[in-house]
Amino acid sequence: MKRSSISDIAKRLGVSNTLVSMVLNGKAKENRISEETIKRVFEVAKELNYQPNQLARGLRTGKSKTIGLIVADISNPFFSRIGRKIEDEASKYGYHVIFCSSDENTQKTKTLINVLNERQVDGFIISPTAGSQQQIKELLDSDIPVVLIDRYFTELETNYIAIDNYTSSYKIVKSLIVQGYKRIGSLFFNTDMVHMKHRMNGYKDACKEAGIQLDERWIRNVDFENLEESIKKEMKALISPEIDCDSFFFPTGELAVKSLEGLAEDDIHIFNHTGISCFDDPEAFHFSPFPVITLTQPINEIGNKAIDIIMEEIESENEVDSPRKVILDSHILERRYESH
Amino acid sequence: MKRSSISDIAKRLGVSNTLVSMVLNGKAKENRISEETIKRVFEVAKELNYQPNQLARGLRTGKSKTIGLIVADISNPFFSRIGRKIEDEASKYGYHVIFCSSDENTQKTKTLINVLNERQVDGFIISPTAGSQQQIKELLDSDIPVVLIDRYFTELETNYIAIDNYTSSYKIVKSLIVQGYKRIGSLFFNTDMVHMKHRMNGYKDACKEAGIQLDERWIRNVDFENLEESIKKEMKALISPEIDCDSFFFPTGELAVKSLEGLAEDDIHIFNHTGISCFDDPEAFHFSPFPVITLTQPINEIGNKAIDIIMEEIESENEVDSPRKVILDSHILERRYESH
DNA sequence: TTGAAAGCGGTACCAG
DNA sequence: CTGGTACCGCTTTCAA
Numbered sequence: 001m002k003r004s005s006i007s008d009i010a011k012r013l014g015v016s017n018t019l020v021s022m023v024l025n026g027k028a029k030e031n032r033i034s035e036e037t038i039k040r041v042f043e044v045a046k047e048l049n050y051q052p053n054q055l056a057r058g059l060r061t062g063k064s065k066t067i068g069l070i071v072a073d074i075s076n077p078f079f080s081r082i083g084r085k086i087e088d089e090a091s092k093y094g095y096h097v098i099f100c101s102s103d104e105n106t107q108k109t110k111t112l113i114n115v116l117n118e119r120q121v122d123g124f125i126i127s128p129t130a131g132s133q134q135q136i137k138e139l140l141d142s143d144i145p146v147v148l149i150d151r152y153f154t155e156l157e158t159n160y161i162a163i164d165n166y167t168s169s170y171k172i173v174k175s176l177i178v179q180g181y182k183r184i185g186s187l188f189f190n191t192d193m194v195h196m197k198h199r200m201n202g203y204k205d206a207c208k209e210a211g212i213q214l215d216e217r218w219i220r221n222v223d224f225e226n227l228e229e230s231i232k233k234e235m236k237a238l239i240s241p242e243i244d245c246d247s248f249f250f251p252t253g254e255l256a257v258k259s260l261e262g263l264a265e266d267d268i269h270i271f272n273h274t275g276i277s278c279f280d281d282p283e284a285f286h287f288s289p290f291p292v293i294t295l296t297q298p299i300n301e302i303g304n305k306a307i308d309i310i311m312e313e314i315e316s317e318n319e320v321d322s323p324r325k326v327i328l329d330s331h332i333l334e335r336r337y338e339s340h
Numbered sequence: 341m342k343r344s345s346i347s348d349i350a351k352r353l354g355v356s357n358t359l360v361s362m363v364l365n366g367k368a369k370e371n372r373i374s375e376e377t378i379k380r381v382f383e384v385a386k387e388l389n390y391q392p393n394q395l396a397r398g399l400r401t402g403k404s405k406t407i408g409l410i411v412a413d414i415s416n417p418f419f420s421r422i423g424r425k426i427e428d429e430a431s432k433y434g435y436h437v438i439f440c441s442s443d444e445n446t447q448k449t450k451t452l453i454n455v456l457n458e459r460q461v462d463g464f465i466i467s468p469t470a471g472s473q474q475q476i477k478e479l480l481d482s483d484i485p486v487v488l489i490d491r492y493f494t495e496l497e498t499n500y501i502a503i504d505n506y507t508s509s510y511k512i513v514k515s516l517i518v519q520g521y522k523r524i525g526s527l528f529f530n531t532d533m534v535h536m537k538h539r540m541n542g543y544k545d546a547c548k549e550a551g552i553q554l555d556e557r558w559i560r561n562v563d564f565e566n567l568e569e570s571i572k573k574e575m576k577a578l579i580s581p582e583i584d585c586d587s588f589f590f591p592t593g594e595l596a597v598k599s600l601e602g603l604a605e606d607d608i609h610i611f612n613h614t615g616i617s618c619f620d621d622p623e624a625f626h627f628s629p630f631p632v633i634t635l636t637q638p639i640n641e642i643g644n645k646a647i648d649i650i651m652e653e654i655e656s657e658n659e660v661d662s663p664r665k666v667i668l669d670s671h672i673l674e675r676r677y678e679s680h
Numbered sequence: 681t682t683g684a685a686a687g688c689g690g691t692a693c694c695a696g
Numbered sequence: 697c698t699g700g701t702a703c704c705g706c707t708t709t710c711a712a
Contacts (some may be wrong), residue, residue, distance in 0.1 A: 016700075019698060021689095032697055055395050055689080055690035058690090059399055062704075083439070084414050087440065120395050288629075346706065355683085356683045358708085378681085399706075401708095402688075
């Protein structure tokens with residue numbers, strides 16, 4: 001069955017394309033088209049199984065009804081869950097989402113922004129990577145709606161949605177300390193993004209304020225490239241007799257999971273009395289035999305807000321007022337699965 | 341900075357749109373355009389920051405360079421990992437992916453197929469839902485490339501990629517039995533999809549062949565709606581004194597995780613000697629204190645093959661030969677995290 | 681070597 | 697109540 005177009009319907013009925021277009025777009029009433037004609041248009045449209053061509057419509061109207069989502073990695077549960085929420089919310093507005101993974105790579109982010117632009121997306125939701133503020137700035141300058149999620153740039157006046165990373169991280173580490181841990185090792189991504197810095201500062205301050213003398217060797221950096229290897233190396237340092245940490249703070253769930261898995265691969269297993277804590281609430285710890293302090297983020301709210309803001313901007317003709325900066329709450333969770 | 345078009349470039353140079361288009365599409369050589377002109381076109385294109393409008397191009401060429409991916413739920417790790425692979429592979433061909441979640445809902449699937457069609461996607465990769473074979477059939481009839489993943493319809497001649505569900509399930513249950521379990525409870529989604537049936541048959545046959553007298557009460561069905569509640573109810577039946585299962589087989593990782601989490605919510609925790617087994621290899625069991633038998637599926641291969649096949653069909657002009665039916669290997673994994 | 685013109689499928693504007 | 701016409705930005709003959 002070949003695709004039919006508006007003019008197929010028009011020809012069949014001996015009317016103009018204009019009329020058919022108006023009827024199909026619900027503008028029949030305001031143009032006072034006869035009931036009879038309206039009915040016949042719909043009949044023929046159904047009969048020919050008419051489906052509007054969104055490319056054509058988009059070309060004409062300048063709206064693709066598509067939003068571009070760029071995250072570090074869509075297979076990371078944190079992002080895929082946000083992605084799902086965004087998908088659902090966007091669809092309420094008749095929008096669809098193109099998902100892209102940047103792998104925290106600046107060059108890739110640049111390319112992705114470009115190709116999404118070529119596809120005329122009506123807005124961007126981005127979890128930005130270090131070094132990409134120039135790209136983001138160009139987007140802003142071109143007046144296309146942008147919302148950043150999870151991270152943002154302090155130097156850039158943009159919409160963003162995030163949690164209070166400093167406080168969250170402070171709370172997590174504080175909880176560890178309350179439980180009696182005194183030598184808290186940590187792994188950070190080697191990046192300039194402020195969310196990482198904030199998470200690090202929260203960790204440091206929680207230690208300091210508890211009177212814990214921070215040992216610089218407790219703080220290790222890992223690279224995005226060769227992540228697994230890098231993690232293994234640093235974790236082994238942290239548990240070595242010289243450093244001998246009794247607990248860990250991980251600024252992302254991914255780091256936490258990969259760290260413990262990395263050790264397990266080399267048959268190094270965590271002791272039940274080792275303190276583990278991290279951002280996010282990775283599924284991997286839902287049946288953990290050892291206690292883990294996690295931080296649940298308001299995934300649904302992030303997705304919700306992101307679409308709210310982006311839609312507001314897309315649908316408002318006039319220039320955007322001041323950017324919306326949203327900081328959401330996060331919650332500490334103490335996990336431990338007790339099997340018998 | 342306003343978007344510039346081909347004609348902006350053409351005007352600036354005092355040449356025709358045709359020429360600019362040809363140069364920009366690398367067809368300069370075959371049309372013997374002068375080096376000088378080529379150079380200037382590129383210069384001006386860069387200067388004006390030209391970005392081709394893919395909607396316009398798509399409208400003209402009939403190719404949107406987009407593929408539609410429909411899965412049950414993109415936030416399910418099994419699907420998000422496949423999605424990521426598909427994204428990566430597609431991008432090698434200059435294609436992008438619109439992700440959609442069907443929630444295993446027939447009506448929603450129908451709608452999604454429609455809107456993706458309106459967006460002129462060049463191909464579909466679908467993990468189909470029960471009751472949607474009519475839709476799939478219509479897609480096939482309209483000669484648009486389709487690849488099914490994870491599941492398929494026996495009555496439909498389509499491309500598909502899946503694993504051998506019967507054998508996989510048989511192997512899993514067999515492993516449980518070898519470990520001495522004798523009363524194996526199970527939870528199945530209440531669906532007509534063959535993959536579920538195959539998984540059920542593998543389970544049944546493994547029991548039978550081991551001389552285990554199957555108790556019909558061991559086999560419970562859960563609904564997609566009210567999944568969590570439904571699971572809780574059935575799990576409680578399975579562990580009740582009357583039925584008293586000593587182990588479980590779950591045909592998906594999601595079911596396994598939700599089952600144990602559901603019980604834990606009501607403070608019912610699994611015994612270390614309870615046998616747990618499931619399809620997929622959910623992260624939730626990576627630090628499980630109790631032993632779990634899981635089944636790793638070849639995620640990357642599934643994504644790879646899906647794109648291979650879809651691209652082959654998209655790029656070949658002529659009618660498709662016979663559908664490609666791919667069955668991939670899966671692997672049993674015995675997990676248990678030993679903490680001290 | 682290059683250009684003119686048509687057309688992909690819609691929508692918008694202006695007439696009648 | 698309805699139609700004509702231009703045009704969104706690009707590709708594709710065909711002609712020069």
